[in-house]
Amino acid sequence: MTSEPILEVENLVTQFHTDEGVVKAVDGNSFSLHKGEVLGIVGESGSGKSVTAMSVMQLIDKPGYIKAGTVRYKGEDLLEKSKAEMRQIRGNDIAMMFQDPMTSLNPVYTIGSQISRVIRKHTDASKPEARDRTIELLGDVGIPEPAARVDDYPHQFSGGMRQRVLLAMAISCDPEILIADEPTTALDVTIEAQIFELIDRLQEKYGMSVILITHDLGVVAGSCDRVAVVYAGRIVERAGVEELFESPRHPYTRGLMRSIPNLRSSESRLTPIKGQIPDLTALPSGCSFHPRCVHATEECTQRDPELRAVETNREAACIHALGYSNPATTRTATDSAATDGGVSNE
Amino acid sequence: MATKESTTVKEGAQTREHRSQFEQFWREFRKNRLSIVGAVIIGLTLFAAIFAPFIAPHDPATQFDAPEGEHNPLPPGSTLFVEGESNEQITAYLGTDNHGRDLLSRMIFGLRTLMIISIGVNAVAMSVGIALGAIAGYLGNSWVDETIMRAMDIILSFPSLILAIAIIGILGAGTTDYGWISVPNLAKIIFVIGFAYIPRFARVMRSAVLKEMEEDYVDAAKSLGASDTHILTRDVLVNTIPIVVVQATLYMATAVLASAGLSFLGLGLQPPTASLGLMLSNARSFVYSGQWWYPVFPGLALMIIILGFNLLGDGLRDALDPRYSQEGSNDQ
Numbered sequence: 001m002t003s004e005p006i007l008e009v010e011n012l013v014t015q016f017h018t019d020e021g022v023v024k025a026v027d028g029n030s031f032s033l034h035k036g037e038v039l040g041i042v043g044e045s046g047s048g049k050s051v052t053a054m055s056v057m058q059l060i061d062k063p064g065y066i067k068a069g070t071v072r073y074k075g076e077d078l079l080e081k082s083k084a085e086m087r088q089i090r091g092n093d094i095a096m097m098f099q100d101p102m103t104s105l106n107p108v109y110t111i112g113s114q115i116s117r118v119i120r121k122h123t124d125a126s127k128p129e130a131r132d133r134t135i136e137l138l139g140d141v142g143i144p145e146p147a148a149r150v151d152d153y154p155h156q157f158s159g160g161m162r163q164r165v166l167l168a169m170a171i172s173c174d175p176e177i178l179i180a181d182e183p184t185t186a187l188d189v190t191i192e193a194q195i196f197e198l199i200d201r202l203q204e205k206y207g208m209s210v211i212l213i214t215h216d217l218g219v220v221a222g223s224c225d226r227v228a229v230v231y232a233g234r235i236v237e238r239a240g241v242e243e244l245f246e247s248p249r250h251p252y253t254r255g256l257m258r259s260i261p262n263l264r265s266s267e268s269r270l271t272p273i274k275g276q277i278p279d280l281t282a283l284p285s286g287c288s289f290h291p292r293c294v295h296a297t298e299e300c301t302q303r304d305p306e307l308r309a310v311e312t313n314r315e316a317a318c319i320h321a322l323g324y325s326n327p328a329t330t331r332t333a334t335d336s337a338a339t340d341g342g343v344s345n346e
Numbered sequence: 347m348a349t350k351e352s353t354t355v356k357e358g359a360q361t362r363e364h365r366s367q368f369e370q371f372w373r374e375f376r377k378n379r380l381s382i383v384g385a386v387i388i389g390l391t392l393f394a395a396i397f398a399p400f401i402a403p404h405d406p407a408t409q410f411d412a413p414e415g416e417h418n419p420l421p422p423g424s425t426l427f428v429e430g431e432s433n434e435q436i437t438a439y440l441g442t443d444n445h446g447r448d449l450l451s452r453m454i455f456g457l458r459t460l461m462i463i464s465i466g467v468n469a470v471a472m473s474v475g476i477a478l479g480a481i482a483g484y485l486g487n488s489w490v491d492e493t494i495m496r497a498m499d500i501i502l503s504f505p506s507l508i509l510a511i512a513i514i515g516i517l518g519a520g521t522t523d524y525g526w527i528s529v530p531n532l533a534k535i536i537f538v539i540g541f542a543y544i545p546r547f548a549r550v551m552r553s554a555v556l557k558e559m560e561e562d563y564v565d566a567a568k569s570l571g572a573s574d575t576h577i578l579t580r581d582v583l584v585n586t587i588p589i590v591v592v593q594a595t596l597y598m599a600t601a602v603l604a605s606a607g608l609s610f611l612g613l614g615l616q617p618p619t620a621s622l623g624l625m626l627s628n629a630r631s632f633v634y635s636g637q638w639w640y641p642v643f644p645g646l647a648l649m650i651i652i653l654g655f656n657l658l659g660d661g662l663r664d665a666l667d668p669r670y671s672q673e674g675s676n677d678q
Contacts, residue, residue, distance in 0.1 A: 059568055062487075084573075091571035098569075103562040108584050117580075118570045169570065 005032035006209050007056070007094075007177055012069035014048075014055045021281035025051040025064065027233040030307070033177065038203065038210040040224035040241070042217060042256070044277050048233040049213045053179045056211075057096055058086050073177075092122040095175040099182045101162035105154040111138075111165045112150035115172055122173040137168040140205075142198060160191035164198065171202055178203070179211045184219070196223050217260055221245055229253045232278055232288040235307055239314035249316040249323070251293045287318065295320050374665035381661020387654030394454050395461040402451035404436060406620045409446040418446040419637045441639040443628065449639065453647055455620035460651070463536055464601040468594050470540025475547025476590060482548065483555025484578055495552065498545035506542035506600075507607055513538045514613045535614050539604050543597055550593050554586040561585075588666035595662055599655035606648055622648050 014026040025048045033039050043049045054060050056071050058078065071078040073093065078086065090096075098104040106114060115137060116130040125133065131150065138146035141164040154162060163183060170178055180199060184192035200223060203210050212224055220227050220241060227244050229237040229252065237250035248254045255273035275292040278284055284291050290300040299319060310316045310323035318324060375381055394401055404410075410426035412418050420426065422441040428434040440450040482494040501509065514534070522529050558564065559582060567577050608614030609623025617624060622644045629641035 057569055059565065087571045087573055089571070090569055096566075096569035098562055098566055100562055104566040106563040106567070106581050106585070117572075121571055166566070169566075 004034075006035050006074060007033040007211075008070075008072040009052075009056065010070045010072070012052065012055055012071065013067040014051050014060060014064060015067050016064040018063060018281070023280040024233050024283070025280060026055060028069075029228075029230070029233075029235050031228050031235065031238065033209050033211060035176075035209055036203075036207055037226065038200075038212055038224045040220040040227040041211060041213045041230055042215065042220055042227060043230035044215060046277050046280070047230045048280075049215075049230055050181050051233075052230070053096065053181050053211065053213055056179065057090060057094060059090075088122075091118055091170075091175070092173045093175055094177040094179065095170040095173070096179045096181065097163075097166050097170045097183050100186045101159050101166055102186065104166055105162060107154055110151050110153055111157070112152075115165070115169050118169055118172045133172070134168075137172055138165070140171075140202065141165070141168045142194075143168075159187050160194065163187060163191075163195055167195070167198065167202070171206060171208070174206055175208060177209045177211065179213070181213045182215070183212075185215075192219075199223065217256060229256070232283060233280060234288070234317065236289065236318070237314075237316045238307065239316075243311075243314055247322075249310055249314070249321040250289075250318045251295050251320070252289050255292075255294075289318075371665050375661055378661050378664060380657050381665070384654045384657025384659075384661055387650060388658050391457055391651055391654065392461060395458040398454045398458045402448075402454040403439065404448040404451045406447065406452045406455040407618055408448075410436060410438070410442065410448065412442075412446060418442050419444050419449075419632060419640045420446075421637070422449075422639050440643050441637075443625065443640055444632070449625075449643055452620045452625060453622065453644055456622040456625060456644065457647070457651075459532070459615060459619060459621050460602055460605065462532065463539070463605040464598045466532075466536035467540040467543060467601040467605070468597055470536060471543035471547050471597065472590065472594055474540075475544045476551045478544070479548035479551025480555050480578065480583065480586075483552040483559070484574075484582070486552075486556050486559070491552075494548065498548045501542065502545040502549075504542075506539070507604055509542045510538045510604060510608060511611065511613055513541065514608065519613050520616050531614075531616055531619075535605060535608060539601055539608070542604075543601070546597065547590070547593060550589060551586065554589045555582055558582040558585050588662075592659055592663040592666060595655060595659035599652045599659065602648065602652055602655065 008030075009032070010030045012026050012029045013024070016023040016025055027048075029048075029052060031039065031041075041049050041052060051060070051064070055066050055069075056078070058066070058071075058081075060066060066079060069079070073089070078089065081089065105111065109117075112131065112134050115134040116127070119125055119130040119133055120127070123130075135146045135150050138150060143149055143161060143164055149157075154165070157165060163186075167183075178199075183199070184195050187195065196219060199210065199212075202208070210223075212219070214220060224241045226240050227238070228235045229244075229250065231252050237244070237248065237253045239249070244253065245257070248257055252273070255271070258271040259273060261270060273292055278288055278291070284301075286299075286301040286303055287293070287296075287305055290296040293300065295318075297320070303319060305317045305319045305324070307315045307317040308324060310321050316324060409429065410418075411429050412420055412424075412426060416424075420438060420442045422439060424438050424441060425435050426438060426442065426446065428436065436448070438448045438450070440448075440453070443449055443452065478494050478498070482491040485491050504512070517534060517538070519531070521531050522534065555578075561581075564577055564581055567581055572580075605614055606621075606623030606626065609621045610627040612627065615621040615624055625644040626641060626648070629637075629644065632640045
């Protein structure tokens with residue numbers, strides 16, 4: 001990972017104004033994505049994974065807004081781009097794939113016309129050219145008889161096939177970055193495996209970088225190079241995938257791993273993480289995980305640990321984590337960005 | 347994650363025939379016999395309206411002479427004479443009105459005015475209502491939305507017929523000459539009723555747009571770089587067509603009733619125009635004197651047409667989009 005990162009997110013803060021108060025959906029997250037890398041963002045429902053992705057794309061709808069931070073794509077801050085410039089980037093440079101394939105396609109158009117539309121929007125391809133490319137893409141994503149199915153409507157496809165269509169749509173303009181937001185949540189397990197296999201293959205074929213958002217650690221283990229674990233809007237641990245599974249440093253990551261079935265483990269019961277994700281309008285004092293943490297001490301209720309290097313190339317945000325040093329010694333990108341204040345996007 | 351080399355995927359093995367949205371709609375629509383009845387009624391009405399001069403047995407305005415010793419209105423099947431030519435006879439299949447005009451012919455021409463009015467009313471209400479509703483929905487919860495929708499609420503707070511009567515009262519019944527433009531009565535009626543119906547379309551449209559904007563494919567389109575106007579016109583509006591079509595069909599019935607109501611009150615079409623409402627208005631003085639055919643046939647015609655529109659509207663609603671079937675029915 002020595003190359004220049006293609007996407008650098010620094011100190012991203014996205015909030016939602018609701019009647020109950022300000023929801024800090026993403027609270028000062030930083031991460032980077034290198035070329036050809038698959039970054040996993042893992043967390044529970046409501047931990048801010050999707051909002052992170054939507055913030056990168058700048059598709060946060062009211063009452064949400066990006067309060068601070070920078071999203072640098074190839075060195076340029078996307079948050080400073082105009083709406084029209086952003087539209088050029090979406091789909092062309094950064095494409096996104098959504099959770100629910102059943103509702104992410106417009107029911108009144110054929111899938112071919114929906115894919116061609118994206119191609120024609122971003123390139124100056126003629127109609128027949130776009131159609132040929134569409135058929136080629138449908139073949140790429142493993143749709144049998146693509147030339148015959150290009151004129152079918154979404155309802156004529158199964159869920160797995162639709163997700164393939166969405167994938168074809170997302171990669172139609174050869175984007176640098178593909179953001180896959182829980183692409184298989186709505187699908188069953190066998191199809192899930194096929195879709196990830198496909199994403200892996202296409203990622204190599206097109207040389208894309210992928211941000212894979214999921215709540216499934218199994219998926220992370222199979223597909224990702226690096227992982228960021230998110231809890232209550234914050235990244236609590238960041239590491240290479242092997243290191244993470246080898247020795248998770250943050251108690252939350254450990255909790256997550258204990259709560260999934262393991263074929264090699266002799267334990268008959270899974271250990272859940274007790275409690276629930278906190279109300280994002282009223283986060284607990286100190287470390288926001290402390291009410292659910294088995295290692296929580298007095299200090300945890302007062303001190304809010306920032307994400308800090310605990311080893312080369314791995315970071316955690318827990319004062320009890322192995323290698324977590326005192327504030328004065330190591331400073332990470334998170335800290336320096338936090339003092340800048342960042343750009344507001346109101 | 348190279349678990350299986352599965353290039354032959356079985357998920358795609360579904361029905362292979364290409365079925366367009368229309369074929370799908372037709373299959374659904376056909377299921378309900380009543381909607382077919384509605385479609386037939388409206389189809390026949392439209393046919394009669396378009397080809398009125400060829401279908402009507404006589405001229406709707408010609409007054410025929412009753413035979414010696416009898417007086418108009420004459421019952422169905424009566425024989426009358428053409429004025430001035432005592433040897434030329436005609437048969438009035440549904441009887442005549444008090445001026446000796448053939449009831450059937452007047453009814454057929456009445457259908458024509460009726461259809462012009464109800465289509466016109468819907469065209470006015472739809473074009474303005476859809477535009478306003480789409481803008482309001484697209485800019486949901488902004489001051490533009492508020493302004494438009496509160497204005498709609500003000501219009502809606504008056505019963506539509508009362509509002510129409512009030513506007514006609516201000517403009518005056520009959521053709522109005524404004525000096526630079528002369529507005530025919532028919533256009534005025536269409537405008538007045540249409541105006542009263544604008545909020546209904548605006549409301550339906552707004553909620554439909556708001557709902558569509560929440561759909562995942564709108565987000566998906568945005569994430570792939572589609573612009574706002576592109577999304578509104580290509581994704582959102584297209585998906586609201588079913589709701590608008592259903593609303594329009596159902597409001598055709600109310601427009602028919604409203605125009606007949608206005609004519610009945612003497613504020614709508616003016617004699618000698620053939621209009622079912624006007625005929626009913628004239629006929630009401632004959633209800634108790636035994637000339638039953640005069641009020642009954644125009645009244646029946648109105649009833650059947652309104653029934654037809656409602657059946658057709660219900661059928662369309664069920665066939666076009668089952669999702670909206672509950673919302674549509676409690677609108678009235």
